[in-house]
Structure formats: structure tokens, C-alpha cells
Amino acid sequence: MSVxxxxxxxxxxxxxxxxxxxxxxxxxxxxxxxxxxxxxxxxTGLGIYLFLDAMGVATGGKPLPLGKPLLK
Structure with a gap:
């Protein structure tokens, strides 16, 4: 599909x-x-990044950096 x-x-x-x-x-x-x-x-790239973060955390890995929150 990407091709x-x-x-x-x-x-x-x-x-x-x-x-x-x-x-x-x-x-x-x-x-x-x-x-x-x-x-x-x-x-699409953002969705893949978030998916990889969720899969990494679900399997016991470190979370990927997602940035600072917009509101404190």
C-alpha cells in the first residue's frame, strides 16, 4: 500500500x-x-509510532518519548 x-x-x-x-x-x-x-x-507515521510505543510497553519494554503535555 505504501508503494x-x-x-x-x-x-x-x-x-x-x-x-x-x-x-x-x-x-x-x-x-x-x-x-x-x-x-x-x-x-500514518504518527499512528505507527504510537502503535509501536503501545506494543513496546505491553511487552515489558520502555515507553518511547511522546513529548511534554500541552496542559499542566
Whole structure:
């Protein structure tokens, strides 16, 4: 699945670069799609990190650093 998403991202980035000769609306649209795909990768990575933390603690390991709390 990640190979598909990565290849999709590469294709959309290339479309974004190719759309520079088209009206600006097309370039903005492709740039927003690029941003959405990057956010999907970011949240997927965060989910994997949290899952690995939970699995490590459940099997007796040390917890991974998750950062400081936002509220005290």
C-alpha cells in the first residue's frame, strides 16, 4: 500500500510541476493534493509510532518519548 501511495505522490508532484504552464487554478489544485498526501503520510507515521510505543510497553519494554503535555 505504501508503494502505491508513494508512486501516487510522485505522479501528482510531476503533474504539479507540469501544470506551471497552465492557469494558476490547476497548479493550486495539484499543490493542495500534494499537501493532502503529505499529511496522510505524516499522520500514518504518527499512528505507527504510537502503535509501536503501545506494543513496546505491553511487552515489558520502555515507553518511547511522546513529548511534554500541552496542559499542566
Amino acid at each position: 502505491f501511495a508513494l508512486s501516487w505522490l510522485v505522479i501528482v508532484v510531476r503533474l504539479t510541476l507540469a501544470s506551471l504552464r497552465l492557469p494558476m487554478a490547476f497548479t493550486v489544485l495539484f499543490a493542495l493534493i500534494d499537501l493532502a498526501l503529505l499529511l496522510v503520510f505524516l499522520f
